[in-house]
Amino acid sequence: MIRFFLIVSLAFTVSLAFTVSPAFTCAADADDFAMQRSKVTALGELTTAPRFIAAEGFEEADNIRPIYFDALPYEGKPTKVFAWLGLPEQAQTDSPDRKTVPGIVLVHGGGGTAFREWVKRWNDHGFAAISIAHEGQVERREATRKWAKHDWPGPWRRGHYQDVDKPIEDQWMYHAVADTVLANSLLRSLPDVNPDQVGVMGVSWGGVITSTVMGIDSRFAFAIPTYGCGDMADAENHWGQALGNNDFYRQVWDPVHYLPNAQMPAMWFSWPRDNHFPLGSQAASYRATKGPAMVVLLPGMRHSSRASWTPPDSYAFAKSIIADQRPWCLESQSNVNGESLTVVFDSAKPLAQASIISTKDSGFTGNRTWTETPATLQHQDDKWIASATIPSGSTSCFINVKSGELTASSKYIELNDQ
Template sequence: MILADEPLAKPRDTVHVGDELSARAKLSRAALDSVPEIFPAESLQVEGVKAFFYRGLDHKRQPTRVFAYYGVPALDESKRHGKLPAMVLIHGGGGTAFDRWVKVWNARGYAAIAMDLCGCVPVGAYGKWERHDHPGPRGWDASFEQLADPIEDQWTFQAVSAVKLAHSLIRSYPEVDADRIGVTGISWGGYLTCIVAGTDPRYQFAVPVYGCGFLGKNSAWLPAFEKLGAEQAKLWLSQWDPSVYLPQVKMPMLWVNGTNDFAYPMDSWQKSTRLSQGTNELCLRVRMPHGHGPAGEDPEEIHVFANSKLRDGKPLALITDQGLDGDSAWATFKSDVPIIKAELNYTLDTGRWQERKWEQMPVAFDGSTGRVSSPIPGGTTVCYFNLFDDRQCAVSSSHLER
């Protein structure tokens, strides 16, 4: 489908909710079913996708616009069978709407939309993108400075609402199957994905990459919270930490992270993965790099997970149980595809999670019984299993501390 440059639909009235409602209640209502007005962005067109603006929520009583890219697989209409599955893509800190990310999913057979969440357009350099004429609030760390503003004017509220509007827009397109849409986000986008999953139940699944909750317990932003002071930090966390929203999640989630992530360490990540009421599957790679590009956008596990939920793809292996038995660790699993390798990942270190040194060792597994077990090396403080299938996809047990 090619989008027209004129508005495709008139927006509904901007959502207004009473000040007595919590941030969670307000976000659950805001923009959920609105199909936003679209505006042209001719100077920002790139080959293979459509660039445009759509109307966001008002910010400080001023109208806003959100820049976005939308693309579909390059298939002749005569060769397309039925409606398309789709993905909503949420960029991380310093990012913007990336056409290349849309094209990654188009190449996989999905429609996809990526939007900018900080009032910018993809002109300039990473973290220094050009701001346009109808922006909302500045994002990410700047949200710590917005606590005196009404909830609806703060960045997290505006960003989550912009994602919801993008979701409403893409599901309104005739070529998209509204019952087969997933969402994924990277870093701050993973943080937003957690909140989106708890306030927009229309998705079939969510995949936060790196991003998680419990930022006040352990994260790269502990110095920022200390600078805010105890009262303001408590306010920000009570309004915007994903741990407030994750207990409302009922959809399947795939959590992707690395053992030494500088921003979202393993302890806060694990606490987050245990809050959702839906199924939670883990992919914790040893020393996984942090960023957009191949690191955060392209993991095959996300592709396989999406295909298993939105198409007829075989799912990732599933860890069904795990535990410690004296000086040994074990886990049980089931898999529709062959498991070809298992490893025990362990560290002898304590202290900051970001600085711990991780070791990997191959371990025995029994595919017929679905069990993996291993002695734990002496001095181990934390360990977990990774299983690899014949697609080179990794699934992880939850880490165990000794």
């Protein structure tokens, strides 16, 4: 039995006063939008650990427990969040030499739920983990491709921010951000978890939530937004079609409003042909932050929960933050000079090879053809210098360097902006 279930009597207080506001329209003025953003920012004040109880009817394995924790009211009714909560083996011993462990909050994408396997993978790497379900569902199929709902759900996601006609306190993203902050408060309250070493990782829609919450909850030690990002209103795909005329997204929910407050190290994780989130929007998001921004773009990665948690990169990044308070590899300088690209990396690990990934196409980055060609790599003092000739006619590119199975990328470059 994991010892943290002794803490079921934790007090849960919400430090915000929630009032119902009128439905919002695109006719709102700047002061109205500023007021709504202040309500979002105030979610960072949910620092009291929520009360949680065991979730009955789920198979327990690998010392990972199903729970429900108290969340914010929705349309005047109380809600709970289903989650899987697990500690690594080193936190489950009664040895007097036992030390606290780092932790991570895991936020699923569209069509997902709280995944026990995701918790297990992080536990195996020495992290306590909590995987949350932010649409009132559990990890049990009610029908093909449909997760069963529990008895205390909050709002569910309606398309791409299609619930902005509701008071902000009843909008899905408001609750998703709050759930993530509360999960952080819960995890860091456990006696076996180091409260200064808790990070957050979100995939797809979870990456959007992560991109939002990392500028709201400054307690996170690191963040791993995967695929999802901000700056999506003008994306040349279904996001732009859905959000182009959504002033509430542009003025309130776009993560770029909050990312300038994010000072924790972050790893921006994706791949060149992602068909949901363009590399330009991801770049606008990490360029908006004040913290160290590591970029990892894996050719052939694909877009799924499993594709995000299978590679070693997220675990290696998190461990480097815990050990050294900085990403294991960072771009420190880049320069485009005619057809030559040079990128300087600071790396705590030896680098073995480099390549340039480029495209001659235009339009949405996920629809472009990307080509990988070798680059040169030199080690000078404590710097690694990658140099490449940019293929003639290229419209955008970036450089990848490798250390064993790990990848680090330079920041994304649109060449027509040079």
